[in-house]
Amino acid sequence: MSDALHRATRAELSALPVEVAPRLLGGELRTVVAGSEVRLRLTEVEAYHGQGTGTLPDPGSHARMGPTARNATMWGEPGHLYVYLSHGIHSCVNVVSGPEGQAGGILLRAGEIVSGADAAAVRRRAVPPLTATARRDLARGPGRFGQAAGLRHPIHDGIDAITGVEREGARAELWLRDEPLLAVATGPRVGVAGIAGTDAFPWRFWIADDPTVSPFRWGRGARAASLDRGTGDPAPRA
Numbered sequence: 671m672s673d674a675l676h677r678a679t680r681a682e683l684s685a686l687p688v689e690v691a692p693r694l695l696g697g698e699l700r701t702v703v704a705g706s707e708v709r710l711r712l713t714e715v716e717a718y719h720g721q722g723t724g725t726l727p728d729p730g731s732h733a734r735m736g737p738t739a740r741n742a743t744m745w746g747e748p749g750h751l752y753v754y755l756s757h758g759i760h761s762c763v764n765v766v767s768g769p770e771g772q773a774g775g776i777l778l779r780a781g782e783i784v785s786g787a788d789a790a791a792v793r794r795r796a797v798p799p800l801t802a803t804a805r806r807d808l809a810r811g812p813g814r815f816g817q818a819a820g821l822r823h824p825i826h827d828g829i830d831a832i833t834g835v836e837r838e839g840a841r842a843e844l845w846l847r848d849e850p851l852l853a854v855a856t857g858p859r860v861g862v863a864g865i866a867g868t869d870a871f872p873w874r875f876w877i878a879d880d881p882t883v884s885p886f887r888w889g890r891g892a893r894a895a896s897l898d899r900g901t902g903d904p905a906p907r908a
Contacts, residue, residue, distance in 0.1 A: 683748035687717035703820030708786035720773020730866030733773035749832035760813030867892030
């Protein structure tokens with residue numbers, strides 16, 4: 671199987687997030703911020719649908735109640751990046767997908783630094799020299815991923831990863847594999863509350879056995895909801 675990559679197009683991101691999400695795996699998000707380039711190979715993603723998107727209402731989505739100032743980017747054209755603030759601290763990065771006017775996002779949960787590890791380490795305030803574990807963990811989890819990429823809320827929210835046009839001192843490009851990966855695992859989303867964090871929404875996708883994939887944890891009330899469905903224990907791998 672070829673590992674060749676190509677620049678993503680809007681057409682490739684025009685389907686529903688749950689359909690597009692696994693297609694991102696093995697691709698790259700490439701950013702240049704303040705003159706420093708970092709390339710992140712995408713190893714774990716999660717799909718989220720806004721109000722009226724798809725046939726199954728998604729109670730875990732920021733856009734579940736409709737358009738707001740916070741989630742406005744999710745309602746725009748595919749290929750822009752929805753950058754939001756998590757817990758008032760972490761800037762998390764999503765690829766907008768789906769038809770324009772229907773909200774959808776794919777959270778970039780984890781990645782492998784394939785180029786620019788020194789720049790990523792500076793952004794993460796990691797102390798050199800990096801051990802193998804420290805390098806693995808540079809973008810392991812959505813907050814770390816956003817920090818390693820150098821994209822920050824609110825100034826980079828809406829940046830276009832298709833054209834690569836600069837926004838507030840940053841450029842971003844999304845690259846996809848010519849041939850989609852076959853070894854893709856799927857399961858409940860990480861840390862999402864209630865039914866939205868169970869296998870009723872197996873909308874988390876990751877590269878099987880990749881060490882940079884973040885560990886699974888239940889969201890508030892999700893484990894109980896999963897047990898009520900009779901599918902909750904043991905917790906999903908990775």
